[in-house]
Amino acid sequence: MIWKPHVTVAAVIEQDGKFLLVEEETDDGPLFNQPAGHWEPGETLTDGVIREAQEETAYTFTPQSLLGIYSWHHPRKDITYLRFAFTGSVGAHDTQQSLDTGIIRAVWLTLDEMRATRSRHRSPLVLQCVEDYLAGRRFPLDLISHY
Template sequence: MIWKPNVTVAVVVEQNGRYLLVEEEPEAGCGLFLNQPAGHLDPGESIIQGAIRETLEETAYTFEPEYVLGIYQWYSHRADTNYIRFAFGGCVTHHDPEQKLDAGILRASWFGFDEINQMIQRHRSPLVMQCIRDHLAGKRYPLELLMHYES
């Protein structure tokens, strides 16, 4: 058997001390979780394109990536799955409140650090808080770090 990690993208957007998160129920009956706008990379898209698409699908905001926040590896015992997360920082511009959000996404909202920290038991993964801490620590890497090739 060939081992393949799940490649995911996520974005950290902060405005006026508040972070954009989504409330999601990924599977019926498994509970309500908080996560950054995030998801799996689609076939044929670049990692940056995936981050832009996922943000729009989950929040109805247009995301403009400004930097790579970090690359994270996490093993979920519950799912028996390895995840490689490419996280980006940037800003959001246009918002379409009429846009239907992805299945499983209940809403996108802005939360302060203390609120997010108090709800840590509802985080989809430990990467939610780690990405916010890295953002607050000023971690920033150029987008040119990532190269996309097609044949």
């Protein structure tokens, strides 16, 4: 058996004390997550997070730093996720854009609201990334090299 982690990109976006999340349909019902998704062939990690944020929220996202690289093993699915989480600035919102398949809505939540809904988070990484963001974790984007 060949082990292959699922590589994902995620955007941690804060504005006025609230964080941009998506509520999405999953096998476990509607859950909250950062705008996130699988890294696609042929794109850089930053291109991937820009694309995912736009597809899932209809907001433009400009990555400014790498928040961290996270590993999480889903206990019921026997899948390991390798998440590259980015922080940056949010731009224009396209109110006419349809959201990606499976996305119910994009929503802005405070930290307290996120903590209150933690049982409805897609993974423990949702809150961990926000806590790392609030702790000031940031790494320069040039830490990542693509050849």
